[in-house]
Amino acid sequence: ATTTVKENKMQVNGVFASTELMGDLTILERELIRELEKLYLQSVQATDHIKQHMDEWRNSQPHSNDKINEESERKMLIGNLNGTTAAPVTDRFTTDVLQDEEAGSSNYTVRVMKLLDSVTPGDHGHAAHHPIDAYLLIKRRTHSYYVMTNALKKLAKSIKSTLSEINNDEADLLPKADDFHGTAESLIRMQKMYKLSVRNLVQGIVNQDASGGKQDIVSQNKLELWDVLFLGESAERIGYSYESREWYAEAAAMLDLGAQLPPGTEHMLTKLKTATVEQKKLSDIEHQLDVTETDLPKFNTLMGPEETLKYQVRLCAGEQVRSVEYEATLYCKLETHGSPYLLMMPFKKEILSLSPPVVLYRKFLSPAQVETIKRQAKPNLDLAEVHGEENTHSTMERISMTSFIGKPEYGDPSTLDDLHPEVDESDFLTDMNKKIERATQLRVASTKASERYQVANYGIGGMYNLHFDFGKKERRNGERLGTFLIYLTDIEAGGGTVFPRLGVGVQPELGTALFWHNLKPNGMNNQLMYHAGCPVLHGDKWIVTKWILYDENIRKFPCGLSNYAKLSL
Numbered sequence: 023a024t025t026t027v028k029e030n031k032m033q034v035n036g037v038f039a040s041t042e043l044m045g046d047l048t049i050l051e052r053e054l055i056r057e058l059e060k061l062y063l064q065s066v067q068a069t070d071h072i073k074q075h076m077d078e079w080r081n082s083q084p085h086s087n088d089k090i091n092e093e094s095e096r097k098m099l100i101g102n103l104n105g106t107t108a109a110p111v112t113d114r115f116t117t118d119v120l121q122d123e124e125a126g127s128s129n130y131t132v133r134v135m136k137l138l139d140s141v142t143p144g145d146h147g148h149a150a151h152h153p154i155d156a157y158l159l160i161k162r163r164t165h166s167y168y169v170m171t172n173a174l175k176k177l178a179k180s181i182k183s184t185l186s187e188i189n190n191d192e193a194d195l196l197p198k199a200d201d202f203h204g205t206a207e208s209l210i211r212m213q214k215m216y217k218l219s220v221r222n223l224v225q226g227i228v229n230q231d232a233s234g235g236k237q238d239i240v241s242q243n244k245l246e247l248w249d250v251l252f253l254g255e256s257a258e259r260i261g262y263s264y265e266s267r268e269w270y271a272e273a274a275a276m277l278d279l280g281a282q283l284p285p286g287t288e289h290m291l292t293k294l295k296t297a298t299v300e301q302k303k304l305s306d307i308e309h310q311l312d313v314t315e316t317d318l319p320k321f322n323t324l325m326g327p328e329e330t331l332k333y334q335v336r337l338c339a340g341e342q343v344r345s346v347e348y349e350a351t352l353y354c355k356l357e358t359h360g361s362p363y364l365l366m367m368p369f370k371k372e373i374l375s376l377s378p379p380v381v382l383y384r385k386f387l388s389p390a391q392v393e394t395i396k397r398q399a400k401p402n403l404d405l406a407e408v409h410g411e412e413n414t415h416s417t418m419e420r421i422s423m424t425s426f427i428g429k430p431e432y433g434d435p436s437t438l439d440d441l442h443p444e445v446d447e448s449d450f451l452t453d454m455n456k457k458i459e460r461a462t463q464l465r466v467a468s469t470k471a472s473e474r475y476q477v478a479n480y481g482i483g484g485m486y487n488l489h490f491d492f493g494k495k496e497r498r499n500g501e502r503l504g505t506f507l508i509y510l511t512d513i514e515a516g517g518g519t520v521f522p523r524l525g526v527g528v529q530p531e532l533g534t535a536l537f538w539h540n541l542k543p544n545g546m547n548n549q550l551m552y553h554a555g556c557p558v559l560h561g562d563k564w565i566v567t568k569w570i571l572y573d574e575n576i577r578k579f580p581c582g583l584s585n586y587a588k589l590s591l
């Protein structure tokens with residue numbers, strides 16, 4: 023499968039495809055927080071205002087301690103004003119103000135005045151007999167209510183407008199509920215892939231035991247019981263029952279330690295209890311399986327899906343899976359390909375697999391060159407889309423942003439013309455084409471010989487599932503013979519490129535290039551070259567890829583058409 027671009031959208035199923043855009047979101051979030059802070063301050067002001075008036079009102083009540091009196095006063099007052107029986111207290115605020123505004127205060131005042139005698143006995147007889155008492159009473163019923171409800175109304179209005187502003191202006195940029203679910207699911211996938219401990223995750227710790235004594239990555243944030251329950255449910259929804267039980271068991275443990283069950287989650291209690299029991303049983307069995315595993319892996323064979331997945335997981339976690347004997351046959355060299363030019367500056371080449379060959383070129387690009395590529399690619403980053411055999415679809419197969427740099431004529435079947443095989447790239451890319459030619463000994467610097475440079479950016483959880491680089495229909499100049507992939511960032515955790523059928527795993531390192539052939543020398547697809555980009559656990563992964571096409575390179579092969587001829591790079 024190959025990747026091209028789709029409409030501008032930040033995420034696919036909620037996984038932040040690009041850390042760049044996560045940055046934008048952080049800025050947006052800051053603005054949002056400022057808006058909400060403003061609202062909060064307004065609401066505090068309004069509340070203070072209301073409180074003050076309430077206090078004034080309460081303190082000026084002649085019989086503030088006499089609950090029965092107050093209540094009957096209220097009921098009668100409202101009942102009479104409305105011409106109905108008493109309304110609930112909350113309604114009274116609105117009723118009063120509405121009537122106040124509709125009928126005009128004087129009308130209202132007259133009506134209240136008429137009621138006073140029968141309603142509020144004051145300390146010195148009738149409250150309304152004393153002009154000051156009457157004045158204050160009416161003030162409480164009119165002015166104070168008015169001020170209070172107005173403050174509330176204003177607040178409600180400004181909340182409403184802020185919300186609609188957020189909804190209208192930034193709706194496309196803000197993550198949605200789907201994205202939240204997707205982010206949770208991506209966390210579950212990483213939990214499974216990297217065997218992350220749930221207990222550690224709750225503490226904000228990403229443990230890296232599996233990859234051999236590497237340091238934990240610690241966040242300042244922790245998860246709450248609510249999150250733990252949510253993640254358990256997310257895992258359950260995507261069918262990861264083992265992982266779901268781990269979250270539920272952890273939730274049960276948190277409850278035991280005194281955490282409060284969030285409201286509305288009471289129904290989950292039985293689930294949590296059974297999860298604890300089942301999880302204990304399962305982890306015992308798993309443990310036994312681990313211990314009794316004696317099968318030696320058979321690399322460089324077409325292992326089945328289960329075994330492929332198993333080695334994908336192990337390689338992504340940074341494990342060495344091949345025998346020490348095999349690893350000992352690998353080597354590195356200063357490559358010159360016998361060329362005087364390269365004598366001056368040989369490639370630092372490392373063989374990761376002998377046959378089929380996979381090689382590394384250390385420090386292929388300088389940090390400055392890497393920056394140039396990223397700078398050129400950034401403005402056009404778009405959600406990656408995968409072209410399958412049948413149709414084009416955006417899937418969980420690949421979660422990353424991609425963009426292309428260099429002349430569009432490169433590798434484009436519709437604009438290819440045999441008469442114009444060469445196209446002027448920028449000086450920078452022309453140099454890079456030539457450098458890749460010197461390293462791979464293949465023809466690259468012609469529009470027929472290679473595709474455009476594809477730059478990809480993976481955010482946290484971003485990944486590329488197992489796939490082959492060959493297989494796109496209608497590739498006029500032949501299949502993708504070779505993949506020349508340059509890492510543009512170092513990645514602290516996760517984000518490796520793995521070949522489970524070869525037992526090869528590579529950790530991204532800024533400026534280092536990875537090169538392999540997808541085809542056998544006779545042009546047939548090599549099914550051993552199944553590979554994946556592991557989910558990024560921590561960091562911001564950038565790569566640039568040049569696919570080198572078959573037809574222009576047939577003559578470069580030393581071998582004939584045997585399906586078994588071995589190639590070395």
Ligand SMILES: O=C(O)CCC(=O)C(=O)O
Nearest residue numbers: 486491518519554555567
């Ligand atoms: O991201 C990676 O490490 C692998 C990328 C890849 O396989 C591809 O772009 O075809």
Ligand SMILES: [Fe+2]
Nearest residue numbers: 489490491553
């Ligand atoms: Fe690939």
